[in-house]
Amino acid sequence: MLQRSSPAIQHCRNRAAECEHLAELATTPETKSDYLRLAASWLKLGDNREFVERMDSFLGYIKEVREP
Numbered sequence: 001m002l003q004r005s006s007p008a009i010q011h012c013r014n015r016a017a018e019c020e021h022l023a024e025l026a027t028t029p030e031t032k033s034d035y036l037r038l039a040a041s042w043l044k045l046g047d048n049r050e051f052v053e054r055m056d057s058f059l060g061y062i063k064e065v066r067e068p
Contacts (some may be wrong), residue, residue: 006053012046 005013016039023035 009046009049012042012049016042
């Protein structure tokens, strides 16, 4: 079942895309590298948030199944 991303996950992905765009516009290799590093961090944060949300959903399901 496909689920839409939460606003928090989408925010992280949007910030990563913004950093990638800024990296393309960077005028020095150092600045480009910094923006790409930031983009990777935003993507990792979004992945972590997605994992937490999936675990919360799973644990909620388990709780429902186990309760009489």
